[in-house]
Amino acid sequence: MKGFPLRALLLLFAATWLLAGCQPQRTILKPSLTDQGELFLYVRTLPREARRLKFALSQVSAVKDDGSEYPLSLSFKDFSVNLVNRQRFFASGQLPPGDYVALAVGVAGATLLDEEGEEKLLVPEKPVRIDCRFNVTQKRATFSSLAFNYDKSVMTGYSFNPVFTVTPSGKPVTGLVGYVSNYGSNTLTVFDKQYREVVGVIATGAGPKGLAFDQLRRRAYVALAGDDAVEVIDIPLGEEITRIRLKPGDAPQELALTPDGKLLLAVDTGTNMVSVIDPLSYQETDRIQVGNTPESILLDPAGTRAYVFNSFSQSISVIDVASRSVVATVPSEPGLSRGQFSRNGTILYTIHEMNPFVRLLAPFPSLALQQRYRIGMGAIAIKLDTLTNLVYVGKRFSPDIEVYEPSTFVALSTIRMNGSALHMAIDGEQNNLFVINSERNTVDVINLVTREVIAEFDVGEAPYWTSLMGER
Incomplete structure (x- = not known):
């Protein structure tokens, strides 16, 4: 091993981690409902x-x-x-x-x-x-x-x-509705965020993954990875409005809706594209080539630029939303990566499943690495609370959510769950953190003041994403 390049060692370790981390998460995609x-x-x-x-x-x-x-x-x-x-x-x-x-x-x-x-x-x-x-x-x-x-x-x-x-089931109060997408059961679990219990189930197309809520128009957009489509749901009625067809093989993974609700971006993992969708006419209007195996997308607070995390090419593609073009590409780290902006939009925090550091980047056009801090391997979920500016990080195979001070990334406290966090959303009205517990197929509800789990409810198989009305 003498003289073996350090980067090759890191890549070998990353590949081993990927195989170890992904195998338990594999879910056989079942067909969506047809006659029944x-x-x-x-x-x-x-x-x-x-x-x-x-x-x-x-x-x-x-x-x-x-x-x-x-x-x-x-x-x-x-x-x-x-x-x-x-x-x-x-x-x-x-x-x-x-x-x-x-x-x-x-x-x-x-x-x-x-x-x-x-x-x-x-x-x-x-x-x-x-x-x-x-x-x-x-x-x-x-x-x-x-x-x-x-x-x-x-x-x-x-x-x-x-x-x-x-x-x-009855019709829940629209302002209290939350959804969980269940990739393995082709459903959305509908829950009441105030009473913290399930109140309904919506059947979807095959392989629902990322969600985006239009808070003003009261619509939910669902990425259907198995159907190469985006499903549009009327939240008050809990019913499908229409389905936006993408290209065969797109396998959309995650979604991002601009703050004005006039543009929807879908990360197409299967074709290395980002679909630009007009959510008012339900049409795909453009396609943007990005890096290899894009899996996550994040809009800046103004909604002017989208940051696409490409896991296989280990890069971040920066898209100018107005011109619908990639304006920059910056190197990233191996494996699944995600990001969150500071509440004033001046820092982009990125986590990487196969790298033990959180990276702090300046936003476009600089994209300079300002600092990095060691937080440990396996980080797959990150949420910044825009009220306190605190950062919450969940890791694969860990029952703990770490709470970090954002300027130094000193861990302020640890929140213990009964499984690992896959995705998080904050209810701005009740001040609770809703966390997908991928090991138990549940959602844990954490009070952000006491930092304790105050409720848990069951969802479907292989839950992937959660979104709420009144989310911050």
Whole structure:
């Protein structure tokens, strides 16, 4: 190894890190809905009076109005106050369109704790019918919430017959809406940011990834990596408006919307392009060649220039939005890179999954490296709070979010989660940080004053991005 170039060593290490880091994250892209719809069931927190009860369900089926039954896939089967101490994603399944009249629930067993210990309860031999009406529509998702009734389920202390109240989703208050894109399940999870719970699911095209919210027009734009398209969602209605077709093989990854909402940029990882889209006419109006394997994009605070992070060519392409052209290219670091601007726009902070340093760059036209600080390997998520100017960084394989002072990058505190952070968004109204926990398929909600996790809710498979109304 004597005389072996240092850069070659670093590249070898980077390649090893990439293989180690990406393999667990691989998700098989499933087809989007065609002839069927999809049902999603969430269970609310078990009531306090159920603290002595444990039970397990063996199966759940959706019962159509003609009597036919369709089994659902369960995400968990065991129920107790400790296991269901928050809202939980319970079951889902693709179903034929039509009217449904009930759920059929099979019970595997139940116990009740008394003075002498856990006593087995008698349970039904056949599935229990839970009457509820819902409609499944072709190519759309149906959401329902289940609330467990303890008093009606445990009879005389000797037998158990589960009773749930099933409530369909309502329309959430638009100003309280947040979305999570789920790449592995072709859905958007809709949540209420005030109550910090899931209130709906929207079926999308294949491979939803980056999101962009138009706060004024109340629209959401979704990059469909598997369909080479951008889906447009009406946020108040929770319904698709249209789909903007890109070129075959584009595989759009992330999106950036100018502050005036008149221009949408899509990073096309598959073709090394950036699509320029008119979001009012729903048309792609231009294409800009950038570096190799662009994966992330960031607009400066004025919305005049876009910074595209190219992972394979290890570069940042700077696009002048007005002229729709690349005006500069600056070297970067290996692997996935992301950036955030300081609140006054004078510093660009960049993190790199395969490099242990955060780099501080001057914005265009200088792009000079002003400083770099060691923060450790694996940084994949960064969010700057424009209220405090503090920087939050999450790392792959680490349960910690580090909070940094931006001028010296001294770590001020550490926020502990139950998994690694993939993406973050700040609610400017409630002053909470919403963090995608990629290991648990959940979103953790962190209060920015106490810097503690105050809530967690389940989302879909392989969550990628989260956006909020009222985001700062």
